[in-house]
Amino acid sequence: MEKLSEWWKKLTWTFAPSSKVEATKAVTKNFILHWFPARVTYRSMSWSYSWWLGTVSFSLFLILTITGIILMFLYIPSVERAYWTIKDLQHAVSFGWFLRNMHRWAAHLMVFFVTLHMVRVFFTGAFKNGGNPDANRPVNWAVGMFLLVFTLLLSYTGYLLPWDQLALWAITIGANIAKSVPVMGSYLHFLLAGGTRIDQNTLIRFYALHVIVLPALLLVLVSYHMWRVRKDGGLAVSEQYKMQAKKEGKRLVPDDYTTFAIPALIRRAFLVFLISLGAVMLLSIISNAPLEEPADPSWTPNPAKAPWYFLWLQELLAITTIRTPWFTINGGFVGGVVIPGILFLWGLIVPFIDKSPNEATGVWFHPSRRLQNWTFGIIMLILAFLTIFAMYFRGPSWNIYWPWAWPPIPHLF
């Protein structure tokens, strides 16, 4: 054990610090400290303030990367064989079922936790600089919006790969949303599908996007995201220390409100990672990832429902076709491009139009941000309502039914 710690020391330190000053200066000489900050504010580590949702999201991303790399050895992106390699994972490969379940559960949880992370940051006003001239938190929020979109795109491209009925109809709908864009729609569809029909070209495109393009983009952005948090002086709640000190006319001494990242921060981060991993493993043992019938263009499952995180979008697609006597606009464009586009743009600029006072930085539900919080809360509630409605109240042929009153579904005709 002692030998091991000595060995670790040799790998990560070039000298042993003898004082706090020396230790702080050591940042540049230590691998972990080069990544984490040297000192971290106490409130940045508060469980009840941040719930560590960002760390959970990144932990899930790590789990996805590792399981994903192993899955790449076992999966073949061909329309003839893709489905059967997934079947093999479930029945022939040792622990294949576990690997696939972990990848799927981590993916679903990542969508969920990235969204929760966004909600937390909004309600705590954490995209505000709080009068800190060196901070640039609004930009980091905007980066976060892109991270959310990449997370959703990764999930979308991921559930297409098994090439089952869910996959085929999800690609068909996605590609046709692109097609519904005025003027350039057909070209976008051609580019996305790699031809005029959903086939091998489409599968290999989505595969390349899923295994390298999107993860690489996400990794670059998330690295910037974390670096930004560190350079902005920790989580936004840290600004409260400075405001407090200013109000009381005191001088802030680092020891009063910060501690060393090693061990305080890395221990907690590791704990959060272990809990995330444990949760994913537990879910993977008790619940299997579903696999529908092999892809068949001649019939669409009835009803054909998207995964839960896209159901609000599916509901929007179904109800937003605009009809006038002169022209008709496809709901695919209104509900699939315009409305999500407006939501995304609003998300990008919202920290720049939020004019609440500095005191509202890093505080849950600050009274001065009542309007902002209500606006955001209502948008999220509408999306949640659409999701629940589409999940439980839409039956065969997308008609409205009570969840317990579905009629028998005719299979083909």
Next chain:
Amino acid sequence: MTRRKFLAYLGRFAVLFAMVGQALAMLRSIVPNVVYEPPKKFKIGYPDDFSEGITFLSKHRLFVIREGNTFWTISAVCTHLGCTVNLVTFPKPKKVKVGKKEFTEQWEFHCPCHGSKFYGEGTPFAGPAPRPLPYYPLDIAPDGQLIVDTSREVKSDFRFVLNV
């Protein structure tokens, strides 16, 4: 602008131009020039293969309708976002009014994805579908089989009459 400065800008522009050009060239390669897809114009069988009424050709996602010696085709691809519509047949013919025209229909098309519904002749009456289901031209090939061309649409009054 001095000559030295001009040349410096020119140099920077040249580097940028070269890099952007190469990036575009690489991206251009993923736009297919050739696609190996089944032809858009294909034979669907002999006229006598089709019974009176409507037949669904699952391979081509196409409905073929026969009334005596008259044939026509309606696409089974929903005009909203491309799902395959379900054929719903009625035990008793139903009277419907489309615009000002009234007619009796024996079936309708219902889309399972977002709930679009089309009358028997293709006009949408419920759900998000923005356009009627397209009709494709039908003809007879030299070998006596019916041939469909899905690369172009025809009006909904298109009928192919077989000369016997």
